[in-house]
Amino acid sequence: MNRFLAFLQKEFHHIFRDPRTLVILFGIPIAQLLLFGFVLTNEVRNVKIGVVDHSKDYLSIRMTQRLLSSGFFQLAATPSSESEYEGLFRSGKVKEIIVFEPDFGRRIMKEGKAGIQLIADASEPNAAQLIVNYTTAIANGFVKDEFGQNQKLPGVDIKVRMLFNEDMRDAYNFIPGLIAVILMLISAMMTAITITREKETGTMEILLASPLKPIQIILGKVVPYMILSIVNALVVLLLGYFVFEVPVVGSLALLLGEILLFIFLALSLGILISTFVDNQVTALAMSGFVLMLPSILLSGFIFPVKNMPVPLQILSNVIPPRWFIEINRTVMLKGGGLGAIWPNTLILLGMSVLFIFISIRKFKIRLQ
Amino acid sequence: MITSEPVITVKNMVKKFGNFVANDNLNFEVYKGEIFGFIGANGAGKTTAIRILCGLSTPTSGVMKVAGYDIYRQTEKIKQNIGYMSQKFSLYEDLTIYENIRFYGGIYGMNMAERKARTAEMLERLELTEYENRKIGDLPLGWKQKLAFSIAILHNPKIVFLDEPTGGVDPITRRQFWNLIYEAVEKGITVFVTTHYMDEAEYCDRVSIMADGKIVALDTPQKLKEQYNASNMDEVFLKIAR
Numbered sequence: 001m002n003r004f005l006a007f008l009q010k011e012f013h014h015i016f017r018d019p020r021t022l023v024i025l026f027g028i029p030i031a032q033l034l035l036f037g038f039v040l041t042n043e044v045r046n047v048k049i050g051v052v053d054h055s056k057d058y059l060s061i062r063m064t065q066r067l068l069s070s071g072f073f074q075l076a077a078t079p080s081s082e083s084e085y086e087g088l089f090r091s092g093k094v095k096e097i098i099v100f101e102p103d104f105g106r107r108i109m110k111e112g113k114a115g116i117q118l119i120a121d122a123s124e125p126n127a128a129q130l131i132v133n134y135t136t137a138i139a140n141g142f143v144k145d146e147f148g149q150n151q152k153l154p155g156v157d158i159k160v161r162m163l164f165n166e167d168m169r170d171a172y173n174f175i176p177g178l179i180a181v182i183l184m185l186i187s188a189m190m191t192a193i194t195i196t197r198e199k200e201t202g203t204m205e206i207l208l209a210s211p212l213k214p215i216q217i218i219l220g221k222v223v224p225y226m227i228l229s230i231v232n233a234l235v236v237l238l239l240g241y242f243v244f245e246v247p248v249v250g251s252l253a254l255l256l257g258e259i260l261l262f263i264f265l266a267l268s269l270g271i272l273i274s275t276f277v278d279n280q281v282t283a284l285a286m287s288g289f290v291l292m293l294p295s296i297l298l299s300g301f302i303f304p305v306k307n308m309p310v311p312l313q314i315l316s317n318v319i320p321p322r323w324f325i326e327i328n329r330t331v332m333l334k335g336g337g338l339g340a341i342w343p344n345t346l347i348l349l350g351m352s353v354l355f356i357f358i359s360i361r362k363f364k365i366r367l368q
Numbered sequence: 369m370i371t372s373e374p375v376i377t378v379k380n381m382v383k384k385f386g387n388f389v390a391n392d393n394l395n396f397e398v399y400k401g402e403i404f405g406f407i408g409a410n411g412a413g414k415t416t417a418i419r420i421l422c423g424l425s426t427p428t429s430g431v432m433k434v435a436g437y438d439i440y441r442q443t444e445k446i447k448q449n450i451g452y453m454s455q456k457f458s459l460y461e462d463l464t465i466y467e468n469i470r471f472y473g474g475i476y477g478m479n480m481a482e483r484k485a486r487t488a489e490m491l492e493r494l495e496l497t498e499y500e501n502r503k504i505g506d507l508p509l510g511w512k513q514k515l516a517f518s519i520a521i522l523h524n525p526k527i528v529f530l531d532e533p534t535g536g537v538d539p540i541t542r543r544q545f546w547n548l549i550y551e552a553v554e555k556g557i558t559v560f561v562t563t564h565y566m567d568e569a570e571y572c573d574r575v576s577i578m579a580d581g582k583i584v585a586l587d588t589p590q591k592l593k594e595q596y597n598a599s600n601m602d603e604v605f606l607k608i609a610r
Contacts, residue, residue, distance in 0.1 A: 006474020010463065017462045202456025209422045209452035209529075210475050211444065 003212060007220035014194070015224060024190065029182045029232050033239055036174040047131055048076035050088055050097040059105035059146070066142045067098070072134050089121050096120045096131050108143075175240040176328030177301030179233055180262065180321035184295045187229045187263050189287035191270025195221050196283040199274070214363065222267050229263045249335035258331065258345065262324045265348050268355035269320070275362035295321045323347045373400045374433075375527055375558050376421065381430035383416050390416040391427070392581040398527075398560060403553060405572030406562040407605065412578040414562040415455070418531050421560070422452050435526045448476075451520035451528040451557075455535060458516050461505035465496060468504060469519060476523035490518050493551075510541035514548060521552050528552065530561040534568065546571050566602040575601070577608055584608055 015021050049067070053060050067073050076094050079085060088094045099117040101107075107114040118135055120128040198204040198221070207217050237255075240246040248255055269291070277283045296302060298312060299321035305313055316322045323344040330336035338345070376398035383391040390413045398404040406414045419425040421434055423443040432439040435449040459468045466487070473483035491497040494514055504512060513533060521528050530549075534542045546568070549559055561572065569575050569589060576586040585592060585608055589601055598604045 002479075003475045003477055006471055009474075010460065010467070010471045013463055013467060014460070201461075202454050202458050203460065205424060205454045205456070206452060206458045207475070208424055209447060209450070210472075211447045211477065212475050213444075 004216055004220060007212070007216070008223060011194075011220060011224045015228075021190070025186060025228055025232070028185060029236065032178055032182065033236060036178060045072060046074045047072060047096065048094045049073045050077035050079055050085075050094040051075060052079055052097060052099040053104075054102040055100045055104035057103075057105035059108060060100040062146075063100075063139060063142050064098075067135065067138055070134075070138055072138070085119060094121075095127070096135065098135065108147075172246055172333055174301070175236065175244060175246045176332055177299065177321075177325045179236050179259065179328060180299065180324045181292070181295050181301060182232055182236060183229055183259070183263055183266050184291050184321060186232055187225055187266030188270040188273070188291050189284070190225050191222055191267050192273035192277070192283045192287050193280050194225070195271065195274035196277055196280050200279045218271060222271070225270075226263055226267060229266070230260070233259050233263070246332065248332050250331035250337065254338060255328070255331045258324070258327050258341070258348075261345065261348050261352070262320070265320055265324075265352040265355070268352050268359065272355045272359045272362075275359050294319045298322065300325050320348060320351055371400045374398065375400045375435055376404075376560065377431075377433040378421075379431040381417065381420065381432060382428045383413075383420060383425070384428045389581050391420070394430075394583055396576055396583065396586060398558060400526075400558055401553060401556060402573040403549065403559045403561065403571065405569050405575035406560070406578060407564065407566070407569050407575050407601075408562075408578030409564065409609070413581040414578055415531055417578075418529050418560065418562055422450060422529050423447055449526045451523065451525040453516050453520040453528070453530045453533050455532045457509075457512060459504045459512060459519065462503060464501045464503050465491070465507075465515065466500040468515070469522065472519045473522055478523060486522055490522065494518060510537055510544070513537055513541070514545060517545065517548055517552075521557055524555070525557065527558045527560060530559065532562055532564070534563065534565065539567075542568070566600065566605055569601040569605075577605060579609060 015025070051064050051067075053064065064075075068075055073096075077084075077088050077097075079088060079097070085097055088097070097119040099119070101115045101117070104114045104116075116139060118132050120132050122128040195204075195218075198207065204217075208214065212220075237248070241248070270287075273283060273286055273290070277286055294315075298305075298308070298316045298319045300316070301321065305316050305322065308316065327341045327344045327348075330341050334340075374397040376396075378394055378396050381391050381394040382389070392413075394417060406417065408414050416425065420427045420439070421432065423439070423446055427439070434446045437443075437445040437449070439446065460471070463471065469487045469490070470483065473487070478486070488497075491500055494511075496511070496515070499507075504515070507515070517528075517530070517533060520530075534545055537545065542565070549561070549571075553559060561568075563569065572589065574586065574588050575592065576583050577592075578584065585595075585604075587595070589604075592604045593599065593601070596604045596607045598607060
């Protein structure tokens with residue numbers, strides 16, 4: 001046991017003395033959290049709009065007020081002629097222009113039907129779609145409130161409701177995925193690098209020639225990163241809860257259990273990579289291509305798996321975070337229990353066992 | 369100090385990598401207290417043999433005993449009783465001298481009192497006491513190598529295996545390094561060393577010369593020189609290799 005403690009002590013020295021390691025361990029998770037949280041946001045909030053009201057009657061003014069008081073929009077321009085539109089979009093002053101046709105209120109009252117034109121800046125198609133959807137939803141809501149009791153309810157009632165994320169908040173989407181990506185980074189990549197470092201510097205030989213058993217060496221390398229992974233996962237959960245207000249609807253114990261399982265999987269993947277490569281640079285490159293890119297792109301973290309081309313959907317099945325992110329979303333957002341996620345849990349468990357098995361085989365071949 | 373009691377016994381050691389025969393039927397004994405040299409060109413099979421004896425690799429066939437323990441079944445016992453210094457430099461550059469010593473003492477299961485006493489004694493002998501909190505990475509190569517050797521025998525092993533320990537070191541430091549080896553021998557440690565420096569071969573009690581995976585000569589440097597009618601080991605080696 002003292003031998004093992006001596007080993008752990010050495011590992012923590014390595015970690016806390018290397019600025020690059022510290023940046024990866026603590027800088028990157030926080031940077032990712034902030035990036036995804038504040039910068040790469042798709043949220044509709046304070047979108048600058050222009051309003052052209054050719055009618056200026058009671059209803060059009062009320063509807064404009066409703067749009068502006070929703071918190072999603074902010075009045076940035078009131079162009080007087082159509083020729084100004086393009087300039088406003090080009091300069092980025094507005095993202096959407098709402099045009100009320102003449103006699104808007106009267107037409108609604110008399111004909112039960114009136115037109116609003118929505119012009120959006122579709123150079124960012126996703127954002128434009130989102131903005132238009134919001135506007136439509138608010139406009140329909142307004143009409144319904146005004147004429148709710150009236151039988152000849154004007155317009156089509158488009159009821160938009162985003163299940164599990166009523167506000168379409170991005171944080172709901174990225175926190176569960178970010179946990180997977182960060183754990184992949186710390187557990188798998190750092191484990192692969194730290195083990196190959198011992199191989200590269202030649203100290204692995206000395207360790208193997210010492211009375212330490214191979215399993216003790218591997219555990220000694222892995223345990224510090226396991227501890228740091230758990231700390232990081234908790235930090236992301238807590239920041240998610242307090243800063244981005246992402247709740248854990250389901251069982252916290254179940255979520256933590258699944259996180260531990262995924263850490264175990266990531267560590268075994270890191271060990272596996274280290275059995276294939278002999279220097280840190282290759283380990284880093286391999287972790288980058290084999291782990292990080294698929295973890296971000298193919299796991300459903302950013303792009304939903306269902307929207308991918310079929311070959312990529314099939315490929316995504318072998319990406320461990322894909323299954324873990326589903327678990328996270330189910331437990332954190334929908335409050336699902338083990339009954340809902342046992343297939344994913346089994347897949348993660350199976351993958352871990354497979355990685356460990358191959359690692360042991362590779363290790364034995366190396367000794368022969 | 370040299371006895372006739374064998375601490376390493378190797379009979380018919382064979383190691384194959386696929387079709388390549390790295391060690392072709394090696395037979396030798398190393399006696400307690402001697403400096404046994406393994407000499408040969410790069411690729412002659414020296415490192416393969418030393419790795420097998422240290423338990424880092426398993427032989428294809430043969431009967432071998434190290435420190436009285438069987439190489440197939442008692443590797444754990446063997447590892448407790450040997451020290452090993454590889455070709456590559458084997459200390460942690462980002463740890464201090466003191467931390468490296470503490471780590472290696474720790475993994476060999478030394479208790480704190482024992483470790484402290486040995487550390488103090490060792491640093492004094494190397495005249496490094498005032499530098500114990502320096503990082504290894506800041507030290508000159510010669511110092512590092514002397515330290516690596518001292519740490520390899522910190523736990524007082526029966527045998528220490530040195531795989532080309534003086535590669536890339538200047539002749540003066542090499543001479544100092546060999547003084548450390550002699551000191552270790554005086555303490556009763558058997559030294560098994562591989563090298564391709566022929567002047568170092570002269571320092572050994574017995575040398576075995578390897579070529580293409582076979583032992584082609586094995587005797588004291590004096591007898592080898594007589595046998596091949598050479599004035600130094602360099603000539604012996606060239607005559608055998610030719």
